[in-house]
Amino acid sequence: NAGVMQNPRHLVRRRGQEARLRCSPMKGHSHVYWYRQLPEEGLKFMVYLQKENIIDESGMPKERFSAEFPKEGPSILRIQQVVRGDSAAYFCASSPDLGLAKNIQYFGAGTRLSVL
Amino acid sequence: GENVEQHPSTLSVQEGDSAVIKCTYSDSASNYFPWYKQELGKGPQLIIDIRSNVGEKKDQRIAVTLNKTAKHFSLHITETQPEDSAVYFCAASRSGGSYIPTFGRGTSLIVHP
Numbered sequence: 001n002a003g004v005m006q007n008p009r010h011l012v013r014r015r016g017q018e019a020r021l022r023c024s025p026m027k028g029h030s031h032v033y034w035y036r037q038l039p040e041e042g043l044k045f046m047v048y049l050q051k052e053n054i055i056d057e058s059g060m061p062k063e064r065f066s067a068e069f070p071k072e073g074p075s076i077l078r079i080q081q082v083v084r085g086d087s088a089a090y091f092c093a094s095s096p097d098l099g100l101a102k103n104i105q106y107f108g109a110g111t112r113l114s115v116l
Numbered sequence: 117g118e119n120v121e122q123h124p125s126t127l128s129v130q131e132g133d134s135a136v137i138k139c140t141y142s143d144s145a146s147n148y149f150p151w152y153k154q155e156l157g158k159g160p161q162l163i164i165d166i167r168s169n170v171g172e173k174k175d176q177r178i179a180v181t182l183n184k185t186a187k188h189f190s191l192h193i194t195e196t197q198p199e200d201s202a203v204y205f206c207a208a209s210r211s212g213g214s215y216i217p218t219f220g221r222g223t224s225l226i227v228h229p
Contacts, residue, residue, distance in 0.1 A: 107159035
């Protein structure tokens, strides 16, 4: 049973370009969470999605950032017109559907975004 | 909203010693407390968790204790080994709603051989 898969592992973009980060949850998981981590800081929640729905986007910046989790395919975190401050590690986590197990999140290896 | 404080930010121990990391939370409705280990260049890995109906949980060399009254929980690692060196994060969340955990800022544990 494969874990949470994120790609690419490393992404370099110039200021003004777009960054697209992909996340495939664990098999059988329909809940996806995106987090941002800056050096020597904790994980900051960005957005929580279920298939075709955004459940909570309270941690998402109001502009340039968007996320989706289509019926088929991976979840996508999209950052338009990147700026140097967007440089960070972005982690995706998934959780199962069953009762109390919904609390348990399994993380991918992350995408490290560098903006030049 | 929930606020999780984690201490210390760095912890240096000799191999074989014990290590203790402490977290406090603010939301009395939180009832699930996981601990994650993050090695350099990798994603966080769940190592142990505890729910609010339990005061202590143990898994080999690691244990977690929870004091609901005081709103704090701790990670205990005994007989530390160099491979325990990593950043450890605590988190708190509640069942229901969006289950979104609030994370502490992390503790960098260094185990010297």
